Amino acid sequence: MGRGDPSDAEWERLRPFLPVSNRRWGRWRDHRQVIDGILHRDRTGVQWRDLPERFRPWKTVCERHRRWSADGTWECLLRQVQAEADAAGEIDWDISVDSTIVRAHQHAAGAHRSAAGSLRKGGRAGRTPGRDALAEPRRPPGGGGAGSEGLGRSRGGFTTKLHLSADGRCRPLSLVVTPGQRADCTQFKPVLEKIRVPRLGTGRPRKRPDSLAADKAYSNGPCRDYLRRRGIRHTIPEKTDSQAARLRKGSRGGRPPGFDEDRYRKRNTVERAINKLKHARAVATRYDKRGYVFLGTATAAAVVIWLRT
Structure with a gap:
């Protein structure tokens, strides 16, 4: 076992939820060696062709990661480790x-548009890993708009933006990828709706948090209305211009939104979750051409955080 590879205990937590066979090529090759190669690339940012010899052939590792990013296997693994933590009462x-x-990176540009259609059509969302249906990948939501691949131009140059929610223990709950210039508030609803922690026994998945904290980027009417409709207590500071406009209206401006300073101090948990994600160099700098593959890269890094926290 190399430095940074999943331990035996961590591997046993993942093994029951991995796909067993592929409808087109039969049984998958040894999952553990391939997953070790994927996580090594996540951690170091090395090119696929330069993977160490013990993970070879590199094409198998690269293709497995691409397919699992497309068919939602990485997201299913993330939800399963979250479900275990929730059953143990370990999620804040x-x-x-x-x-x-x-x-x-400059190598993230130049994806052929025709390659978007190379993903075989077919399959429904929410397939369970381990079934034959995983042989045909699909493009999951949250991987960038059509043609954009989650790449754009912002003040930082050629960038991607990673939107996420994190629990009170600095672990990512959901991830969405967009171009770098996309406003934070536009992805507020998609990020919250991707929170879906299954129950190990019977019952519906948990989707609603106890409370939510966010910065001024999410301080607008649609975000607050969405939280009120779902009955989620929230702490979001009011923007200066919004406050001035409300005061100008006098009594017609309504009451100021509630703000809990002590709760807002806990917002640093999402900043620390971002810091943990960016320990993976393939997340801190995007090398993947496809938006859904980069989302899979970030999700694989999130799985490791949940396994080791």
């Missing part, structure tokens, strides 16, 4: 939401 449901800019 006072969550926070934020985003971070990821600088895209």
